[in-house]
Amino acid sequence: MGSIYFQALPQLGFNQHITKEFRTLPSEYQGIGLRQWSIEKLGRDLAMLLRHWGSDSTLARSFQALYEAFQMEVGVNGNVLSRSYSELSHLATHSWFKILWQYSSSYDVKILFHDRFHIQPTRERDISIIDWFIQHGFSGDSLGTLNRVQKYYKVHSLADILCADGRT
Helix, strand or coil: CHHHHHHHCHHHCCCCCCCHHHHHCCHHHCCCCCCCHHHHHHHHHHHHHHHHCCCCCHHHHHHHHHHHHHHHHHCCCCCHHHCCHHHHHHHCCCCHHHHHHHHHHHCCCCCCCCHHHCCCCCCCCCCEHHHHHHHCCCCHHHHHHHHHHHHHCCCCEHHHCCCCCCCC
């Protein structure tokens, strides 16, 4: 969006090198008053999520199905949106929830869902494979590779690959 402002500001009679702070500052405080579109989008997405999440509408069911698919793709249990975007974002493909996660992370907005909306472990003391890899020091490209393998074999937790004795 910065390049659009860079080209448009001279046409509006403003210096194109003006900083972002002065571009988005309201005019009553000597700024230009241009919108910051990422904040606007985050606000609209959160409003839509608050309006529909947990209801019985078609959009709510779609949101819940998309969120579940998003969780499975990233490969972790619990609230994905409360996890570190910078460490785990490469595990998710571009989607509505990934953009929501990015913006909420960059503006330090906490999005919490009730536990019933999260993928829960199937057994006691079970954890997702990706969480296990993170606990054992994997990150970056190696974690991405392991995530692709995990999705290929269609497994999510340690219980999916271990026998009842926990060894095999």
